[in-house]
Amino acid sequence: MLHAPQIPDRRLASINLAVVIALGLAISAFMAKPFLAALVWSTTLAVLFAPVDNAISKRVGSRGLSALITTMITACIVVVPAILIAGTLLNEAVKSAALVVPMFDAEDWTRLMGEHRWLAPALQWLHDKVDFPDLIRTATAALANWSGSVLRASFSGVANLLLTFYFLFYLLRDREKIAEAAELHLPLSEPEFSQVVRRMIDTIFATVFGTLAVAALQGGLGGLMFWWLGLPAPVFWGVLMALLAIVPFLGAFVIWAPAAAFLALSGAYSSAVILAIWGTLVVGLVDNVVYPMLVGNKLRMHTMLSFIAVVGGLVFLGAPGVVLGPLLLAVTLTLLQIWRGRAAAPTEARP
Numbered sequence: 001m002l003h004a005p006q007i008p009d010r011r012l013a014s015i016n017l018a019v020v021i022a023l024g025l026a027i028s029a030f031m032a033k034p035f036l037a038a039l040v041w042s043t044t045l046a047v048l049f050a051p052v053d054n055a056i057s058k059r060v061g062s063r064g065l066s067a068l069i070t071t072m073i074t075a076c077i078v079v080v081p082a083i084l085i086a087g088t089l090l091n092e093a094v095k096s097a098a099l100v101v102p103m104f105d106a107e108d109w110t111r112l113m114g115e116h117r118w119l120a121p122a123l124q125w126l127h128d129k130v131d132f133p134d135l136i137r138t139a140t141a142a143l144a145n146w147s148g149s150v151l152r153a154s155f156s157g158v159a160n161l162l163l164t165f166y167f168l169f170y171l172l173r174d175r176e177k178i179a180e181a182a183e184l185h186l187p188l189s190e191p192e193f194s195q196v197v198r199r200m201i202d203t204i205f206a207t208v209f210g211t212l213a214v215a216a217l218q219g220g221l222g223g224l225m226f227w228w229l230g231l232p233a234p235v236f237w238g239v240l241m242a243l244l245a246i247v248p249f250l251g252a253f254v255i256w257a258p259a260a261a262f263l264a265l266s267g268a269y270s271s272a273v274i275l276a277i278w279g280t281l282v283v284g285l286v287d288n289v290v291y292p293m294l295v296g297n298k299l300r301m302h303t304m305l306s307f308i309a310v311v312g313g314l315v316f317l318g319a320p321g322v323v324l325g326p327l328l329l330a331v332t333l334t335l336l337q338i339w340r341g342r343a344a345a346p347t348e349a350r351p
Helices: 010-048 050-060 063-097 106-115 117-129 132-151 155-173 175-185 190-228 234-246 253-265 269-295 303-317 321-349
Strands: none
Touching: 010 050, 010 155, 010 190, 010 321, 050 063, 063 155, 155 175, 175 190, 190 234, 190 253, 190 269, 190 321, 234 253, 253 269, 303 321
16 A cells, blocks of 8 residues: 655744754854954945945946955055054053042042032032042053053954954955845845845944044044143043043033033133033034034934943943944844834735
8 A cells, every 4th residue: 555755844844944044043143253343343344435435446347456445445544543543542541541530639629628618518428429539540441451452463453453354345345245145035025125224324324423423523622622721631531521422311521511510619710611611512512413414314213222222232242332232223123113014014905
């Protein structure tokens, strides 16, 4: 008696295939983890310099040659100035921080409380609760470690730098093929895939130009006013203002506002007023006017979500998290929007 051939259970086969794919993706993610920083920065640079590569490609007529030229231009624009500026900036900030500690000694606090008796309880509470010298020493040590890790010619640092531009070359040369492969393997229609890609590009541009560029400008303007007023360690405070300006809800005012109050308590009323006006109108203008001009509505993310994305990305992923955190959250929100649109489509189609 002949038995009919058994037909495999398609549902079980699909489940097994999904498990194998998930396992392969997990293993691939672990293999890619050591290259996360290089992949994030190379992808960011590829998005930012894609228009330059397109212009060069039209002139030279070769994708490989244009990618090579663009990579070299990117290295000259990004790496060389970054090494020169970061070395001077961070080292000076670390050395200058030592000048700030004497400003918060016990004698100065006692003098301030004597001159402003109506503020004495608040000043005493602040002095008891906050150890400013220890706080500044901690910040100084963190800056020193960061400076050393950025500037030290270690094998890891050089390798990451070389890998970044190695990946950048291929991302520029083969970006159309990469996009086609991603569209082929992702369960998204062509309009949905274009929507996700556009959100990724907008988020990268918004993060770099809107966050990093504006933060650097705010720190530079704030440090310039500190220097003009003769305040100690202007570079140190400029670096801190730039770092704080990256984080939503915070900003450069966290530094210049207490500095203006300290000047007022010390009797330097004109300097306090100048610093307050400069911080409000000039430094604040950068955030309220320049940022929207650079970003527009590209980020399309609530301030609270931006805070979670930036700070969470920094804590969880390190420096690449400044870009990767907002990028992952933006893509996730876009996919949720696509899913909601798919779920609502059949209902809307009904009479």
